[in-house]
Amino acid sequence: MSDLLVDLSQNPLFKQTVKNLGLPIPTPQKLARPRGPWVDRPLHDKVVVVRAAGELEGALAETLTRAGANPHVIGERTEAWRAAGEAYGRPARFFDVGEIPEGLRAAALVLDATGLANPADLRALYDFFHPWIGGLRSCGRIVVLGRPPLELSEPLAAAAAGALEGFIRSVAKEIGRKGSTAHVVYVSQGAEPRVEPLLRFLLSDRAAFLSGQPWYVTKSAKLTPAPTTRVLDGKAALVTGAARGIGAATAKLLADEGAHVICLDRPGDEAYASKVAREIGGSTLMVDITDPEAGEVIAREISARFGKLDVLVHNAGITRDKTLGRMKPEWWDMAVDVNLGAITRINEVLLKEHIASHGRVICLSSVAGLAGNVGQTNYAASKAGLVGYVRAMAPSLAKRGVTINAVAPGFIETRLTAAIPVVTREVGRRLSALGQGGLPSDVGELISFLASPGAAGITGQVMRACGGMFIGA
Amino acid sequence: MSKKQASPPRRAVIVGGVRTPFVKAFQELLKLDTIGLGKIAVSALIEKYHLDRAKLEGVVWGGVIFPGGAPNVGREIALDLGLHHVEAMTCSRACASSLQAVTIAAAMIERGDADIVIAGGSDSTSNAEIKLPQKVVHALAPVTMGGKSGAMDYFQALAQLAPFTDILPQAPAVAERSTGEKMGEACERMATRNEISREDQDAFAVRSHHRAAAAVAADRFLDEITPVTLPGGKKVFADTMIRADTSVDKIAKLRPVFARKGTLTAANSSPLTDGAAAVLMMSEEAARALGYTPKAALRSWAYVGVDPADQLLMGPALAMPKALARAGMSLKDADLVDMHEAFAAQVLSVVKMLGSAAFAKARLGQDQAVGEIDMDRFNVHGGSIAIGHPFGATGARMITTMANELHLTGKQTALLGICAAGGLGGAAVLEAI
Numbered sequence: 001m002s003d004l005l006v007d008l009s010q011n012p013l014f015k016q017t018v019k020n021l022g023l024p025i026p027t028p029q030k031l032a033r034p035r036g037p038w039v040d041r042p043l044h045d046k047v048v049v050v051r052a053a054g055e056l057e058g059a060l061a062e063t064l065t066r067a068g069a070n071p072h073v074i075g076e077r078t079e080a081w082r083a084a085g086e087a088y089g090r091p092a093r094f095f096d097v098g099e100i101p102e103g104l105r106a107a108a109l110v111l112d113a114t115g116l117a118n119p120a121d122l123r124a125l126y127d128f129f130h131p132w133i134g135g136l137r138s139c140g141r142i143v144v145l146g147r148p149p150l151e152l153s154e155p156l157a158a159a160a161a162g163a164l165e166g167f168i169r170s171v172a173k174e175i176g177r178k179g180s181t182a183h184v185v186y187v188s189q190g191a192e193p194r195v196e197p198l199l200r201f202l203l204s205d206r207a208a209f210l211s212g213q214p215w216y217v218t219k220s221a222k223l224t225p226a227p228t229t230r231v232l233d234g235k236a237a238l239v240t241g242a243a244r245g246i247g248a249a250t251a252k253l254l255a256d257e258g259a260h261v262i263c264l265d266r267p268g269d270e271a272y273a274s275k276v277a278r279e280i281g282g283s284t285l286m287v288d289i290t291d292p293e294a295g296e297v298i299a300r301e302i303s304a305r306f307g308k309l310d311v312l313v314h315n316a317g318i319t320r321d322k323t324l325g326r327m328k329p330e331w332w333d334m335a336v337d338v339n340l341g342a343i344t345r346i347n348e349v350l351l352k353e354h355i356a357s358h359g360r361v362i363c364l365s366s367v368a369g370l371a372g373n374v375g376q377t378n379y380a381a382s383k384a385g386l387v388g389y390v391r392a393m394a395p396s397l398a399k400r401g402v403t404i405n406a407v408a409p410g411f412i413e414t415r416l417t418a419a420i421p422v423v424t425r426e427v428g429r430r431l432s433a434l435g436q437g438g439l440p441s442d443v444g445e446l447i448s449f450l451a452s453p454g455a456a457g458i459t460g461q462v463m464r465a466c467g468g469m470f471i472g473a
Numbered sequence: 474m475s476k477k478q479a480s481p482p483r484r485a486v487i488v489g490g491v492r493t494p495f496v497k498a499f500q501e502l503l504k505l506d507t508i509g510l511g512k513i514a515v516s517a518l519i520e521k522y523h524l525d526r527a528k529l530e531g532v533v534w535g536g537v538i539f540p541g542g543a544p545n546v547g548r549e550i551a552l553d554l555g556l557h558h559v560e561a562m563t564c565s566r567a568c569a570s571s572l573q574a575v576t577i578a579a580a581m582i583e584r585g586d587a588d589i590v591i592a593g594g595s596d597s598t599s600n601a602e603i604k605l606p607q608k609v610v611h612a613l614a615p616v617t618m619g620g621k622s623g624a625m626d627y628f629q630a631l632a633q634l635a636p637f638t639d640i641l642p643q644a645p646a647v648a649e650r651s652t653g654e655k656m657g658e659a660c661e662r663m664a665t666r667n668e669i670s671r672e673d674q675d676a677f678a679v680r681s682h683h684r685a686a687a688a689v690a691a692d693r694f695l696d697e698i699t700p701v702t703l704p705g706g707k708k709v710f711a712d713t714m715i716r717a718d719t720s721v722d723k724i725a726k727l728r729p730v731f732a733r734k735g736t737l738t739a740a741n742s743s744p745l746t747d748g749a750a751a752v753l754m755m756s757e758e759a760a761r762a763l764g765y766t767p768k769a770a771l772r773s774w775a776y777v778g779v780d781p782a783d784q785l786l787m788g789p790a791l792a793m794p795k796a797l798a799r800a801g802m803s804l805k806d807a808d809l810v811d812m813h814e815a816f817a818a819q820v821l822s823v824v825k826m827l828g829s830a831a832f833a834k835a836r837l838g839q840d841q842a843v844g845e846i847d848m849d850r851f852n853v854h855g856g857s858i859a860i861g862h863p864f865g866a867t868g869a870r871m872i873t874t875m876a877n878e879l880h881l882t883g884k885q886t887a888l889l890g891i892c893a894a895g896g897l898g899g900a901a902v903l904e905a906i
Contacts, residue, residue, distance in 0.1 A: 040780065066835075068783070087835035089666035089784055089822075 041068025176433025197454025394460025410466025433468025490873025535570030685855025788898015
């Protein structure tokens with residue numbers, strides 16, 4: 001499933017010709033993607049330009065230097081940067097606002113906007129990003145940090161905080177053609193120690209296909225020690241629908257981080273599922289998830305082999321597309337039951353006592369579920385249902401340190417999308433800020449992050465892996 | 474943090490050591506390979522201490538560049554000296570190889586495996602075997618060594634080698650296998666990252682030469698060096714690279730070697746060197762019974778690994794605190810500190826991190842810095858920049874010099890630190906007897 005335009009756009013001559021002739025052909029940037037498992041310094045030797053005048057200066061100084069970045073700080077020389085720079089041999093360089101050293105290009109731009117008190121303060125966004133945005137490298141990253149608007153008592157401060165989301169969504173669309181992405185991270189008071197793993201992920205190549213969305217970091221689930229490599233060492237994971245596509249890619253990535261992965265798929269797909277399991281040193285479990293006994297069967301397998309399950313990924317799903325007027329009732333029932341009903345039934349059994357404390361549950365939703373799609377009333381209902389489900393489940397699970405989130409993929413290059421007629425497929429691919437489809441592994445990377453101990457700050461949320469789709473929430 | 478080590482039931486002691494002069498590679502010692510150099514050091518050691526050859530039980534030898542046909546250099550030395558009954562092994566821990574040899578020998582003695590062991594190491598950079606690139610081997614070996622081959626086979630093998638630029642034999646370089654980076658390039662990055670200036674590096678290099686020159690002038694090394702007789706009959710009596718007359722002004726003119734705008738030069742880096750050093754080690758009882766006066770013992774040692782892609786030569790900043798903790802000491806308790814000088818920038822980086830509370834917190838999990846090093850106690854007779862650095866011999870040189878220093882001055886403890894390729898660090902605490 002190669003993307004001709006992405007391949008062609010790597011050729012400078014093609015790119016220049018398209019530009020000079022003013023042809024209406026998009027030239028999407030080939031995305032930088034990780035080449036192996038998680039590393040200790042994901043930002044090794046990268047120039048990160050940062051303005052940290054807010055409350056997260058200490059966290060940013062520690063995070064960036066520990067991740068191996070060379071911090072270029074807009075603002076005053078402070079103790080936080082000195083100490084972190086000295087400890088990790090990453091002395092920060094300091095600049096005035098608007099000052100740009102000749103020839104310096106940034107791999108990432110990070111703004112701590114936690115201190116904004118009113119709309120006038122939003123000028124800080126313009127002042128920081130305007131001079132630097134042209135010097136952002138391709139496949140660069142932009143991250144703005146703020147406090148969640150709903151946690152701010154001052155309405156004007158809440159307005160400023162809310163504005164960050166609109167800004168980021170627009171910036172994401174402006175920089176997407178160069179493979180760059182943008183995020184806003186809302187950090188609750190007291191959740192500061194949970195920011196580091198998220199920033200390491202968002203600023204790295206692992207977040208290649210994620211863009212233009214808010215991340216809420218809360219302190220509701222307990223943070224346990226978060227390793228930077230082999231993040232799932234010794235953990236047990238179960239991935240449904242693991243025989244192909246996103247499920248197979250996810251199973252592989254979880255295994256790369258040290259997890260034993262149970263590859264679950266329906267009877268009939270043994271050949272594919274066991275091929276995946278063999279490659280990653282995992283095991284298979286052939287169960288039809290719509291079977292009323294499915295939860296019990298899985299529970300027995302887990303109890304017998306691992307005691308408890310640390311990571312549960314509900315990836316299996318189906319489409320039964322027809323416009324509502326033409327849809328048969330079986331098709332409605334089937335889609336809703338596989339995509340939503342089965343998940344809730346299995347969870348009901350497993351969440352009681354088969355998920356380890358500090359476990360991670362991830363449900364695969366879809367951008368279609370957030371935005372709606374012609375011919376997918378059943379599918380979108382089931383996928384949007386998951387959003388309501390994870391939001392409702394999160395608070396009670398957080399008490400045990402367990403997080404539950406939904407992941408909503410956009411256009412991903414899989415067997416399903418390869419079957420779409422060529423014109424529709426071409427349009428689908430380009431309808432995102434990055435101007436291309438994602439790979440199954442791009443979704444897998446997001447799932448792996450949410451499955452990691454460091455993702456404790458994120459629960460009850462829907463995270464998109466859609467390259468900044470023009471449709472959707 | 475490491476706990477204090479329990480004292481062993483038997484104590485291994487250092488009776489004394491001796492080394493060859495350290496000579497710039499490809500110069501006077503060109504004709505002596507690592508076995509030849511090691512043989513000179515070991516036989517001189519046996520002679521110096523009138524050791525009964527029958528009583529010697531083992532040789533533990535360190536090295537980095539091994540002769541392909543005889544990698545167990547220690548055994549070859551023993552055989553060449555007619556010591557057939559002496560068991561021997563060879564170990565490699567890059568630049569910490571002979572410190573490793575000494576600690577292996579100490580462990581053997583403490584465990585009761587042996588009473589009298591010679592530990593040491595040698596390297597002859599001059600005799601590094603120039604390797605054929607793998608591409609040549611893979612293309613030609615099947616034809617030349619794989620049975621019947623016709624003329625066509627040779628042509629086909631040669632055709633595989635195009636383009637011919639990457640089949641030239643490569644000059645030996647001290648480069649990391651895992652990162653491909655030369656050690657000097659890695660240290661150049663350390664200089665930048667730890668903000669070590671060219672001026673400070675040059676000043677440190679000059680200090681190393683002046684300290685070493687003062688030691689030479691005071692005949693301090695005379696007892697530690699054995700003259701080498703070359704195959705032609707000529708003799709080399711002393712280290713050849715120490716410069717009493719060097720100055721910051723003189724070496725400030727040198728161009729950087731590893732990066733165009735870099736700070737590392739030939740003068741503030743240790744040179745490629747040929748040489749060998751050997752240390753006579755015994756159990757304390759054996760030494761006393763034979764009438765020797767032991768000079769020092771190892772109170773503790775420690776080895777660490779760091780990511781070579783991060784700061785390749787930062788190992789001693791972690792190994793030295795570990796060895797101190799195992800000895801139940803802090804840095805200020807060490808009367809002497811001796812650190813291998815791979816590069817001035819590396820020494821100054823490690824010294825800076827030992828003094829950094831931020832580093833201690835981040836890397837050692839302790840709030841207090843390991844401590845500031847008192848420069849009056851530091852590398853009192855210079856170091857590898859001035860004296861030279863035959864990779865396998867440096868640890869044994871440092872052990873010898875520090876054991877003698879404790880013995881001569883009446884000081885109690887010495888802390889040693891060595892950085893090594895592969896991101897390794899080694900350290901040891903010597904105590905006077």
